[in-house]
Amino acid sequence: MTCFARAVETGSFSAAARDIGIGQPNVSRYVAALEEHLQTRLLNRSTRKLVLTPEGERYYAEVRRILDAVAESEMSLRENVKPSGLLRVACPTALSHMYVMPLVPAFLQRYPEMELDLQIGDRFVNLLDEGAELAIRIGHLENSALRARRIGSFRRVCVASKEYLAKRGMPRIPGDLTDHDCVIYTLLASGATWRFKDAEVPVSGRIRVNSPEAARALVNAGLGIGQGPAWLFEEGLKSGRLQIILNEFAAPPVPMQIVYAANRLVPKRAIVFMDFIAEEFSKIPQLNTWGARSKRSSP
Template sequence: MDRFLLMTCFARAVETGSFSAAGRDLGLGQPNVSRYVAALEAHVQTRLLHRSTRRLALTPEGERYYAEVRRILDAVDDAESSLRDTVAPSGLLRVACPTALAHAFVLPWVPTFLDRYPGIELDLQIGDRYVNLVDEGAELAIRIGHLEDSALRARRIGMFERVCVASREYLARRGTPLTPDDLQHHDCIVYTLLSSGSTWRLSDQEVAVSGRLRVNSPQAVQEAVRSGVGIAHGPRWLFEAGLTDGSLRLLLSEYVPPLVPIQILYVANRLLSKRAVAFMDFISEAFSIVPALSADRPANDK
């Protein structure tokens, strides 16, 4: 039994979502792929996939096994590619990315990246849920904030400032906060997926805030603050349109918090594939020319 073939069929079925699509990609046909995955499950004595008429879904054991299978297949691919330096980056690259950052700055560059590297398939996993690179099969993750996991390595690709903003309508109704402590007497829009919860960092102090609206989407924060619901705190680039057209005002600008890094993370003890390196270099170059993501660069260096 060729276990490498079985693992390849399993991984491709997961990535395409069906035995039929995997069979077309691999030139094996749907019946063979289904049979090979069943043989793999029999070999490991574990159900890896839930089958239905509409889709395939990984079992919890399948999720863990897929991450290891993907690592093995990538390592084999990299080993072969290392002997052929002229071979262009290729294969499937899974990248996790926060929602707002993806829509504002990553997706606009995707067509150029795919044109430059026609051999790469990009699976961009957009969402604000924490993706575990060790267990979930993604090769890279773009994250906002400082690295805390010692099993990962990081490459910084940008820096930005966080600001407090409110609509002119809200300020006319409720007044303007003059110090961070004043925020405790205002309706603050709480972004529930923020790692610090309902605590905002302003200058060298942390302020516990509250309000009548809690949301789990940066876009919802953006829309709510423009609608006059309350005060928002987040990346300046998220509110730039409102600040530019005058519908939003900057608040507490003398209490500027530390700059926040944007980083690409990868697992420390895994060999990075050529496609991962290509993506890291590409997106780092792309971000370097965006002023909103280069807050720590001198003006003549942007």
């Protein structure tokens, strides 16, 4: 059952074998034996991926509950055991580089028996299907199959270089953005629509990117107006190269959360990671901006 569940969650027999610590042929053999025992096919194999059959989907849901119940029973007898094992955490790119990765050495030093697999990227990771136990998410939680722990918040701002504003002029209201070049981050949940306090404005521009760091670089280069976390543009704002615009129209601060599956056991290694990140993020002013406001935009 463990081999089958991890093959589903990691996407391949070889990845499941690495995760469990046995050879890939053994994983394949165990899953085949399980299918023979049940007299039904659970997985369709191809050279590229594993796909659950309808019977496999139903069986996986039951297996996951059984394995979690076993783990919970064992954990109840080992309350004082130190956190250990591999923890997979999906993290947004820019937030990871700026704030999560600098904390990793201290975390691993505090918990020497743990390993971290940071899955860094801005693609949406489905915790129920892809094997990560935790994910750091930006924005409000909408999936009822998940639970969340708040770890901070930040202001989303509109910025532009002074060079760009000198050429194109200063937008006075959010609607003015339709007459400007905007650098569009394509993985934003709202797409090419920017949210403000009382409005949502469709924007356009000559360049689109799927990386927050690339968007920042392009805004710094004067190629358009950008929108994103204030901390993403902090260096340019401090140097005076960038300027916050439309600040009086800014939407409320955006929450950051660590999410986990509601119907699964939360292992001790995941709990201590959430505690650690929440504690460290609480010390960073840029990540705790509920109700905070910067000075209004300069004319």
